[in-house]
Amino acid sequence: MDTSGTISCDDELRHWPTDEARARAVQDRLRPYVCLDESGPELGFEGTVVGVDVAYDDERDVVAAAAVALDARTLAVIDEATAVGRVAFPYVPGLLAFREIPTVLDALGRLARTPDLVVCDGYGRAHPRRFGLASHLGVLTGLPTIGVAKNPFTFRYEPPGPDRGATSSLVDDSGPALSGAPTDGEEVGRALRTQKGVKPVFVSVGHRIDLDGACAHTLRLAPKYRLPETTRAADSLCRRALAGV
DNA sequence: GCGACAG
DNA sequence: ATCTTGTCGC
Numbered sequence: 001m002d003t004s005g006t007i008s009c010d011d012e013l014r015h016w017p018t019d020e021a022r023a024r025a026v027q028d029r030l031r032p033y034v035c036l037d038e039s040g041p042e043l044g045f046e047g048t049v050v051g052v053d054v055a056y057d058d059e060r061d062v063v064a065a066a067a068v069a070l071d072a073r074t075l076a077v078i079d080e081a082t083a084v085g086r087v088a089f090p091y092v093p094g095l096l097a098f099r100e101i102p103t104v105l106d107a108l109g110r111l112a113r114t115p116d117l118v119v120c121d122g123y124g125r126a127h128p129r130r131f132g133l134a135s136h137l138g139v140l141t142g143l144p145t146i147g148v149a150k151n152p153f154t155f156r157y158e159p160p161g162p163d164r165g166a167t168s169s170l171v172d173d174s175g176p177a178l179s180g181a182p183t184d185g186e187e188v189g190r191a192l193r194t195q196k197g198v199k200p201v202f203v204s205v206g207h208r209i210d211l212d213g214a215c216a217h218t219l220r221l222a223p224k225y226r227l228p229e230t231t232r233a234a235d236s237l238c239r240r241a242l243a244g245v
Numbered sequence: 246g247c248g249a250c251a252g
Numbered sequence: 253a254t255c256t257t258g259t260c261g262c
Contacts, residue, residue: 054253057254121251149252
């Protein structure tokens with residue numbers, strides 16, 4: 001595998017790790033493939049923004065994933081897909097991707113057309129090893145991805161201004177944990193106020209987009225509610241899919 | 246040792 | 253994530 005200097009999604013799935021140490025090793029191995037020097041799709045581009053999310057039934061060890069494609073201009077739903085699978089990994093903070101991605105990939109593959117941008121529940125670069133769910137999904141699919149989380153995890157931030165669109169830096173103060181570059185105090189994402197007077201969401205870059213673009217798209221996707229319409233639609237659909245199993 | 250900890 | 257009643261508001 002990986003004899004061409006690129007990633008094979010199928011190979012990664014075939015060698016999915018089963019313990020924490022190997023999962024962290026996978027993150028360290030794939031992190032160099034994250035692309036941070038593309039600006040991403042234009043705001044209001046012609047194409048689809050796809051939201052993905054999963055729901056669990058721990059009793060039966062079942063996970064349901066949903067992928068919902070919205071028209072990037074009108075935010076109208078134009079396609080939906082679901083997939084059901086077995087939980088592939090326990091919940092461990094920092095290793096969420098290994099629990100969710102296999103079934104999410106299955107759902108994404110059932111869409112009629114390839115997404116132009118994918119919005120994930122959780123983090124991208126805002127991650128202990130700079131390789132959260134959104135980055136992982138981006139590297140495996142090659143698609144531009146962003147992470148929109150509902151909580152700041154362990155990262156520090158100042159509350160953004162009260163108005164819609166206000167932002168503040170999400171900073172990693174854990175120190176230079178990664179080999180090499182000094183990352184202490186680095187901005188790993190942003191707190192973004194999507195609705196006036198409402199708790200912000202936490203946006204970070206996944207793959208092939210910059211932080212400004214990730215925030216701009218997130219704000220545009222949340223014209224009425226705190227969470228992006230992509231997330232709301234995917235959350236609703238995966239819950240219905242789980243209930244139907 | 247203790248608390249914190251995306252979903 | 254999931255467990256869960258009522259309640260306030262458009």
